[in-house]
Amino acid sequence: MTKADADQNGWRGTDQGNQLKTTTGWGSGGNGTNAVGFNALPGGYRAHNEVFIHLGSDGYWWSATEENSDMAWCRIMSTAFPTIHRAIMDKQTGFAVRCIKN
Numbered sequence: 001m002t003k004a005d006a007d008q009n010g011w012r013g014t015d016q017g018n019q020l021k022t023t024t025g026w027g028s029g030g031n032g033t034n035a036v037g038f039n040a041l042p043g044g045y046r047a048h049n050e051v052f053i054h055l056g057s058d059g060y061w062w063s064a065t066e067e068n069s070d071m072a073w074c075r076i077m078s079t080a081f082p083t084i085h086r087a088i089m090d091k092q093t094g095f096a097v098r099c100i101k102n
Helices: 014-020
Strands: 010-012 058-066 071-078 081-090
Touching: 014 071, 014 081
Parallel strands: none
Antiparallel strands: 010 081, 058 071, 071 081
């Protein structure tokens, strides 16, 4: 995926989500290849009312990019799509964080 494509909102790419997903744990038809060693699992997210949503079907990760003091960019992967999603979400939402050494 080009940088321009990676910076777009919504679902995009071809199989970049599958390249990040683990080979098991995503349910029927949703597993990935883990081609890049990211080992993404479908942890869902914690909503404002402390209820976990989409646990076992989707994975949500914060990026390091803020939109403003209340909102930040995130990446989403789903059992339903081999691609990856980019969106702006409220920082109070509980997404996963992945620390990667530069």
